[in-house]
Amino acid sequence: MIEAFSELFFARYNYWMAIILMLIGLYALIAKQNLVKKIIGLNIFQTAIFLFYISVASVEGGTAPIYLPDGASAVYVNPLPHVLILTAIVVGVSITAVALSLVVRIYEEYGVIDEDELKEAVRG
Amino acid sequence: MRENVVIRTVVRLAVPFIQIFALYVIVHGASGAGGGFQGGVVFASSFILMTIAFDLAYTRRRIGSRGTMICSALGIAIFAGVGILCILYTGNFLEYGVIEAALGIPHLHGYLIDLVEAGIGITVMAVMTSIIYDMANRGGRSA
Amino acid sequence: MTLIDHLPVLLVAGPIVASLLTLVAGWHDRRLCYPITLAAVLGEFAAAIVIFRQVMDGGTVRYYVGGWAPPMGIELVIDTFGGFILATIMLLALMTALYAFRSVKKEVPAEKTVSFYVIFQILLAGLIGMTITGDVFNLYVFLEISSIAAYTLISATRKPHSYVASYNYLVLGSIAAGFILLGIGNLYVATGTLNMAELAVMLPASYDLATVHAAFLFLIIGFSIKAAFFPLHLWLPDAYTESPSAVTVLIATVMAKVSVYALFRFLFSVFTMAYITESYPVTGVVLLIATIAIVAGAILAIAQDDLKRLLAYSSVSQIGYIMFAIGVANRIALEGGLLHILGHAVMKGCLFMVAGLIIYRTGTAQLSELGGIAREMPLTCAAFALAGASMIGIPPTIGFMSKYYLVLGAFEAGLWPYAAVLLVGSLLAAAYIWRFIEIAYFGGHHDEHHRTGGREGPASMLAPTIGLSLLCLLLGIFVAAPLETIGLAVAQLLGGT
Numbered sequence: 160m161i162e163a164f165s166e167l168f169f170a171r172y173n174y175w176m177a178i179i180l181m182l183i184g185l186y187a188l189i190a191k192q193n194l195v196k197k198i199i200g201l202n203i204f205q206t207a208i209f210l211f212y213i214s215v216a217s218v219e220g221g222t223a224p225i226y227l228p229d230g231a232s233a234v235y236v237n238p239l240p241h242v243l244i245l246t247a248i249v250v251g252v253s254i255t256a257v258a259l260s261l262v263v264r265i266y267e268e269y270g271v272i273d274e275d276e277l278k279e280a281v282r283g
Numbered sequence: 284m285r286e287n288v289v290i291r292t293v294v295r296l297a298v299p300f301i302q303i304f305a306l307y308v309i310v311h312g313a314s315g316a317g318g319g320f321q322g323g324v325v326f327a328s329s330f331i332l333m334t335i336a337f338d339l340a341y342t343r344r345r346i347g348s349r350g351t352m353i354c355s356a357l358g359i360a361i362f363a364g365v366g367i368l369c370i371l372y373t374g375n376f377l378e379y380g381v382i383e384a385a386l387g388i389p390h391l392h393g394y395l396i397d398l399v400e401a402g403i404g405i406t407v408m409a410v411m412t413s414i415i416y417d418m419a420n421r422g423g424r425s426a
Numbered sequence: 427m428t429l430i431d432h433l434p435v436l437l438v439a440g441p442i443v444a445s446l447l448t449l450v451a452g453w454h455d456r457r458l459c460y461p462i463t464l465a466a467v468l469g470e471f472a473a474a475i476v477i478f479r480q481v482m483d484g485g486t487v488r489y490y491v492g493g494w495a496p497p498m499g500i501e502l503v504i505d506t507f508g509g510f511i512l513a514t515i516m517l518l519a520l521m522t523a524l525y526a527f528r529s530v531k532k533e534v535p536a537e538k539t540v541s542f543y544v545i546f547q548i549l550l551a552g553l554i555g556m557t558i559t560g561d562v563f564n565l566y567v568f569l570e571i572s573s574i575a576a577y578t579l580i581s582a583t584r585k586p587h588s589y590v591a592s593y594n595y596l597v598l599g600s601i602a603a604g605f606i607l608l609g610i611g612n613l614y615v616a617t618g619t620l621n622m623a624e625l626a627v628m629l630p631a632s633y634d635l636a637t638v639h640a641a642f643l644f645l646i647i648g649f650s651i652k653a654a655f656f657p658l659h660l661w662l663p664d665a666y667t668e669s670p671s672a673v674t675v676l677i678a679t680v681m682a683k684v685s686v687y688a689l690f691r692f693l694f695s696v697f698t699m700a701y702i703t704e705s706y707p708v709t710g711v712v713l714l715i716a717t718i719a720i721v722a723g724a725i726l727a728i729a730q731d732d733l734k735r736l737l738a739y740s741s742v743s744q745i746g747y748i749m750f751a752i753g754v755a756n757r758i759a760l761e762g763g764l765l766h767i768l769g770h771a772v773m774k775g776c777l778f779m780v781a782g783l784i785i786y787r788t789g790t791a792q793l794s795e796l797g798g799i800a801r802e803m804p805l806t807c808a809a810f811a812l813a814g815a816s817m818i819g820i821p822p823t824i825g826f827m828s829k830y831y832l833v834l835g836a837f838e839a840g841l842w843p844y845a846a847v848l849l850v851g852s853l854l855a856a857a858y859i860w861r862f863i864e865i866a867y868f869g870g871h872h873d874e875h876h877r878t879g880g881r882e883g884p885a886s887m888l889a890p891t892i893g894l895s896l897l898c899l900l901l902g903i904f905v906a907a908p909l910e911t912i913g914l915a916v917a918q919l920l921g922g923t
Contacts, residue, residue, distance in 0.1 A: 181608075188597060201600050208604055212611050240614070243563050247607060249320060249407075250570040254600055256414045257577050261593045263418070268586035281590055352453060359446045363439055376435040378493035 173214035180207035194265065194272045198258045205251045209244045216240035287336075294336040301329040305404075312400040319400035323407025330412045339419050351413040358406025365399050430480070433473050434489040434502040434558055437512075440470055441551035445544045452540030459543045460527050466547060467516075467523040470554070474516035481509035482911065488560070496560070496621040503560035503622070507764070507915035510908075511687045512557050514768050515680045518775050519550055521890040522680070526672035528884040529782055533670040534582050542582050549575035549676070553684045562610050562696065563620045565688060569606065569652070572684070573599050576677055580669040591664035598661040602651035609644030612637050613696075625696045633705040642706060645692050653685035655749055656719030659742045666738035671782025674734065678741055679775040683767050686748055693752060694919040703755060713753025717847040719746030724854030728861065733781045733791040736858055737774065740817065743851060744770045750832055750848070757916055759835025764912045765905075766828035769816065772901065773825060776813035776894035780806050783883035783891060793862065797870025803882050807866045809895035814859035816898040819852045824901040827909075 168175060184207055187200025221236035266272050269280040309322030333342045346354075366377045374381030377399070383391040444466035451458040481487055481504055489502040504512065526546070534542050552572025559565050577599070581592040614620055616637045617628040632638050647658070654662040666674050693702055702708055723743025730736040748770070751763020783806045784799060785791050800807035816823035819830075829848060836845040882888055901908060 185601070188601065194593065197597060201597065204601070204604055208608050208611065211608065215611065215615055239620075240611075245318075245320060246563075246567055250567065250574075250603075253574050254570070254596065256418075257574055258593065258596050258600075260417060261577075261581065261589050261596065264581070264589045265586075265593060268589060277590065281587060349453075352449065356446050356450050359442065363443050363446075366435075366439060370432050370435075375489070375493040376432065376439065376491050380493065 174211070177207045177211035177214065180204075180210065183207075192274045194262045194274065194277070195259075197274075198255060198262070201258070202251065202255060205247070209247060209251075212240040212244045212247075290336050294332050298329045298333060301332070302326055305329070305408075309400055309404040310397060312397070319403025320407050322400070323404040324411060326404065326408040327411030327415070330408075331415050334415055334419055339416065343416070346412060348413065348416060351409040351416070354409035355406045355413070358402045358404070358409065361402030361405070362399055365395055365402070430476065432489070433477050433480075434487060434504060435491060437470060437473050437477070437558065438502075438551055438555045440473070441466060441547040441554065445547035445551070448547065449540065449544050452543070456536070456540055459540050463543045463547060464523050464527075467520050467550070470550070471516040471520045474512045474554075477504055478509040478513045481506055482914075497619050497624055500564050501560040501621060501623075502558050504558050505915070506911060506918055507687075507690070508557055510764070510911050510915055511683065511767070512554065514771055515553060515557065515683060518679045518771050519553075519676065521775060521779075521894060522672055522676045524890045525675060525779055525782070525887050528887050529672045529786060530670060532786055533672075535584055538582060538584070542579070545575045545578050545582075546676075549579060549681075553680055556684050556688055560622050561620050562613065562622060562625065562692075565691075566603070566606055566610055569688070570603055572681060573603065573652075576673075576681060579673045580665050580677075582673065583668070583670050585668060587664075588668035591661075591668040595661040595665045598651055598658075602648045605644045605648035605651075609641040609648060612641030612644065616641065622691070622696050626698060629697065629701070633701055639706055642697060642701070642708075646689070646708065649685055649689040649692065653682060653689060653745055654742060655745055656715065656722055656742055659719075659723075659745075662742060663735050663738040666741070666778075667732060667734045671778070671785060675775050675778045675782065678738070678778050679771040682741065682745065683771050686745065686767060690752070690919070699755065699920055702752075709753050709755045712749055713841070713844060716746045716749040716753050717844055719743065719749065720847060720851035721854065724851055724858060727858040728854065730858075731793050733784065733793055733796070733862060734778070736793070736862070737777050737781060740777075740855070740858060741770075741774060743855065744774065744817075747829070747832060747848070747851070750844070751835070754832070754835045754839050754841060754844075756835050756839050757920060758838055759832055760916045760919065761909065761912050762828050762831025762833075762835055764915060765824070765831060765908060768908060769824035769828045769898070769901065772894050773813040773816045773823075773898050776809055776891055776898065777817070779887070779891040779894065780810040780813070783887055786883050786887065787881070793865050796862075797865055798867075799870070800866040805882055805888060805892060807863075809891045810866070811863060812895040813898050814863065816902065818856045818859055822902045823898050824905065825898070827902050827905045 181204055184200045184202070184204030187203060188197055191197050191200060216237040216239070218234060218236045221234045224235040224238040262272060265277065269277060271277050271280055305322045305326035307322075308317040308325055309319055310317075312318035312322070330342050330346065333345070365379075369378045369381060370376060372381045372385050379392045379395040382395060383389075444462060447466075448459050448462050451462055477487060486503060486505040487509075490496070491500045491502065493499070495501075523546075530539060530542055549572050552568045552570075552575060555568030556565055556572065559568060577592050577596045580595060581588045610620070613625060613629075616632050616635055617625055619625055619628060629638065651658040651661075666678055669677065720743050723739050723741075723746060727736050727739035727743060730739060744766070747766050748763050751759045751766070754760075781791055783803065784796065787803065788796070788799070790796075812823075816825035819826045821827075829852060833845045833848050836842075836848065
């Protein structure tokens, strides 16, 4: 029982962490009323996915994938997910920037950043 | 913001080092960990730091809206230019090897990667800085 | 190697360089922006046609960026399906570019026109990239480029409501993109490659892994949000209604179609027919939801008071038709689905252009205020009627042909009740199209000429509108030409089985 439990959770704790973080982010996206907090939720959500990729890339005992000049061989972690996530981080930054500027504009136009109040303001 | 001598002095001292580190990261992109994007962001962070410690006008005197626009265009131009240069030397897009082979300059391949990385770095720096300007400027209303 | 061989990469790099040129030229003189944009789009359209011919003559075109062959490098692939979509979206993009000039002048603040055209081209670059890439992660990057461009374009009118619409789209779109990224990550974990062709080869060995199932679900949900597949369409009505008319035309035709295309790509080229029907049968569920989408979208459309919003809900319904093809999943239905991608792009583009023309002249798209508009703008409303007939599926329009094939496909699969739902959907489409026709032709008073001064919209906007409406008819009459291409494309898509 305990073995099965630890096999399921502790041996793969990185995936569980990513899932938990992702759900926290999704919860914030859906349940929070404040538009800025929603963006924070979005960032947590994206970061969880980044962590998933990075944890997938890790190799036990691996080092940074930098070519050693003296020809010595070493165990490298998989560099490809790192590169992919670098791109995804750029995308995430751009989305955050656009989202924040939209919130700034919404606040200027309606004077609220609360979703329910915003809905009323849009209708009214 | 209230004037704070400690913060301002520290920022004044830190900015050159941040910028040199950014250049190091950009130049290092071809052969090791680093690259245009990271370097560009680090470079932009020096401007962001200035904006926070001093004010927008102070940073804008160093690099204005026109500067960021030209830089962002210049960066993409370098990137696309190198890519199309490779096509002109009968290779594929961004196939640096063909230029090296055609001109016979050793290690040109690596320098071209550095050039492309520099282009990316310039664009990222400029775009990041202009994002901060627009945000700090209340959505770009009075820009 | 001649320049022709480099067309795939130039198609992606072209709009980006052109947008840069627009930025610099616009800084010098704002009036230079539009000619540069138009020339660039024209060039890309020509390039897309050349590539399309090349694909039809010589088979799939492949291009290795940087000379690195996959699995090391990123590959650009244009097969028959990709070439078909590429030609379709570039045609619509060209029409939109023609249409945009006067529309943007009126709706977008003058100091923002430079950034409008810059972002317009970046959006195009992203969409073209999505169409021709052969690498799944590259597809994600282009998807995000086009999405971010779309978020900003939607709010380009500076109307307060458009910010809210854009924000909601951004939140949902980012969740979708996150799901797609997660799905791609799971695929990479399962196979160790990101190249589509290699994935198709390596995936069958791990069809029973939970990782692959998770990847599949994440991808299908992500792209369903992007394509506004009911019930994940909530961002769509606001986004379509609040954006500037030219942007509505572009995102309702080109962007929606490219999302659907990406979904087809994943379902049939990365996963295969065998996977979606046997290893992880989803077609039944997709079919059920698609029929609900067809009916619900149409009913919601009937209930709208705003012409643009009505057309937006109609899009939800029409996306249902395309997904219906995936649900039936046989050759004939898929041919119908692909034909509907082309047909719906053309007719919905035309309808949204009409809405834009009416807004241009009257300043409103409220149906209640448009009584008798057909007497003032007869050509515009005639275009609407023709494209509307195609939307309903009256022969010999393109809309009829695609629905005919969908019904045939459903019959062949023995899905009689579902075929009946398709016909109900057409009936409901007739109801919402008729709402506008009735108001435009038979409503209002005879002396109401003060709204428009009795004038049509500007010729540069009217010409693409009428062109697209005639295309609805011509494509329907000469349907053999697109069907030949589509037959090849479907054969390639199903080739894996």
